[in-house]
Structures are given as structure tokens and as C-alpha cells.
Amino acid sequence: GAGVSQSPSNKVTEKGKDVELRCDPISGHTALYWYRQSLGQGLEFLIYFQGNSAPDKSGLPSDRFSAERTGGSVSTLTIQRTQQEDSAVYLCASSFRTGPKPYEQYFGPGTRLTVT
């Protein structure tokens, strides 16, 4: 079946502009995660959505970052007034809350964001 998809695959933007990154999780997955992968860094947790519960936003680096998940499915990560240090690959993942492999996260291919 279809995996996690993300769009765009690449985004180049000017410093100060806002960007929106989209994630389509696997159908039926109730949990959705956003991570940031910077050059030479591991995966940095940003935000986690689980069903109708309040999201865990503890990883968002600043108030310029926000995310929504509409209808329990598609999610959008918005970065306002982008800065050069926001340049990274933004990865989205989804997982079942329960199931044979309840803790496997399925990752999308990522969006490479370059802020010039």
C-alpha cells in the first residue's frame, strides 16, 4: 500500500518568508510525528500527534514553528519568518497506536528545506 508521502520534496526559500510542509500519513495510522534532520545532527523531535489528544509540542524550537493535523490525517508544518538555521530535512512519520508492531514508525522521504 501507499507509504507516508511528503511535499514538496525540495523547497528553497528566502530568509524571512513563511513555508508550509505537508505530510500524508499512512491511512489508518493514528500517530504522526515531525522530525528535523540537520547536517551532522541526529533526528530532532519536533511534534507528535496522537488521535484526538493534545499534541506534544515540546520539541518545537521556537514560536515560529507550528503544526496542525486536520481530520486526524494530513498534517502541515509551518515555519514563519524562516532563518538560515532552519535549513534541514524535515521528516514526517506515522504509526499505529496499537497493532502487531505498535511502535514502528513509518517515515516519509522528507522535505529538504534550504533558506537562502
Place this chain on the structure above:
Amino acid sequence: GEDVEQSLFLSVREGDSSVINCTYTDSSSTYLYWYKQEPGAGLQLLTYIFSNMDMKQDQRLTVLLNKKDKHLSLRIADTQTGDSAIYFCAESMGGGYQKVTFGIGTKLQVIP
């Protein structure tokens, strides 16, 4: 807080065994994972182990867990060029909350 550490780079010859090591700090970690990231792709779960296990074997992959030392390793037998990738160690507490903490990743280079 949680912290996962691993070495940055490992180089092995094709056919040899690879051992990638990881240490973690959170003694309440319940699940430990190894993910693989091939160039230009997202992460893919390779294997995972529950903290009440010492070892798990899956074809060419062997995971060893030393809970006392908070040390996790991934052994790849008969390493192939297709195994060249970045390998991430990760841990989570489970208990219904699935926040996973990832290490920085170990880049495995397989020399033909």
C-alpha cells in the same frame, strides 16, 4: 532527559561483520530500535528489542542489549555493499506514549 549516543562512522570490508554500538541514558527505556536510512530516503525500521530481552536475531542481524550498561549493539553478518547506509539507534519508554529519541546515526561504509 533521554540521550542516545553512537559513533559517527564505521568502515568494513564486504563479507566481514559490522558491529554498530549505541549507549543510552534512560534506564526506563522499554523499547530499543535500529533504523536504517539509505541515501535520499527516509528511515526504515530494521529491528527492535524489548528491554526484557538480551538478544534478538533476525537473519543477518543480531541485536545485543546490555541493560546494566545501557548498551545496545547491532551486528550485521556478511556485510554487503547494499548495507551502506546510516544506522540510527533509538529508544522509547513505551507505555502507550511513543515518543522515540534517536541517536545521531552511524554511517556504515562497506568497501567492496
